[in-house]
Amino acid sequence: MLPQFDIIQPRSLDEACEALTKYQSAGVVVLAGGTDLLVDMRKPLIPEHLPRCKGCDPRTGTAPRKVNKPPSYLIALSRIPEMSGIAVSEPGEISIGAMTTITDLCQSRIIREKLTALAQGADNLGSPLVRNRGTIGGNICNARPAADTFIPAVALGAKLELRSQRGLRLIPAQDFAVGPGKTVREEDEILTKIIFPVSADRTGSSCIKLANRKALEIAVVSAASLLTLDIKGKISSARIALGAVAPTPILTPKAAAFLSGKDPSDANFLKAGEIAVSECHPISDHRGSLDYRREMVSVLVSRSLAAAFASIIV
């Protein structure tokens, strides 16, 4: 059973921001797709089957994700048309409404072509039923260290647009999460869209998730890479993001810097993978041990770089 609450279903973003401010003191939570929030709010039927609640060890960084005090109000964003959809907002920019479903990302041709890593991250999220309801905004705001669309958003250099009655601000995706489930989003702010720079020519990206099963699983490690080549075919820039190996999604700047100016060769990708290991801080849990995760960072980083390179259409 879900705890008692009242629901507000605004028709516009202005209304939503107003309601969010108005009900702040009473306890309010924003409802996107509900595939995480409603799970968290539901009293666990069999608590021991929910390791993220009962068995969680604060030391491991996987803090319990139960909402401590049930909110009095839910603000549902599902009826605000401007909050979903994928648009080429400006030349060189793709803007994705926060309420765009994961299925929509999977099925979008422009995302698959221009933001390949995001499409691949979306493919790996939950199951088809979760993807049909879950949203990119919800996935990012939940800020799980393994969030399947958050990792590629960090690799692809996305910016997050947060809106409140006080105004608008843009936060780089890599600065958004500050801990498992914790973000810099203020309580009166709504994530409205995720803005991706559209890659220049000779650019490719890829996201690889390692999990214990193919569906409905949280990553042991995930790696997303963005690779841009110069005219001579050397790497002009690289960005690598990792999931499930730190309290938040992280970038590996040393591995990326190593690649700059180098040939896009398997040997260099392997070396970058080794460097990335020194930049992650994994833990041991029931999904995988610390040592296994470190090994897999090396493997997944080099594979995702190779896949990003292979996806470049010259």
Add this chain to the structure above:
Amino acid sequence: MKKIIALNVNEIPYELAVEPNRSLADVLRYDLGLTGTKKGCGIGDCGVCTVLMGGKPVFSCLVLAVEAQDHDILTIEGVAKGPELHPIQKAFVEKGAIQCGFCTPGMVLNALALLNKNADPTEHDIRLALSGSLCRCTGYQKIVEAVKTAADMMKRSGIIEEEAE
């Protein structure tokens, strides 16, 4: 406070007063008596509560009834046409894809959503489409075979339906 919502379930319009914290699964089962939709894990893992919302499979345990307003809902009760079973249901019976039956409504609806979009699915397509539904009896093989058989039956009889949107 209860909210009045309009729901279109299996092509029948309903007007209902529901508490905001009630799931679509609860409203379907306890208010409308449509108990073919099962409740299992309640957290979006098992798939027994699957219904089609606007033609797409969703976990009805993770959809608030008030959020289902304005959407067409199809439950397992709306799949057969009168006394005549849907080809997917026939195929499940023929192929022994039903054992205890608890996952069957969800499996059939996930298969239906797939076949409405893709009349000629590969085994990979079928397994992917069913990946949100757990079955503890069959080992899945017979379910996959049943969906393949259903696709063939539907193609032969020319009743690949329009996408229910």
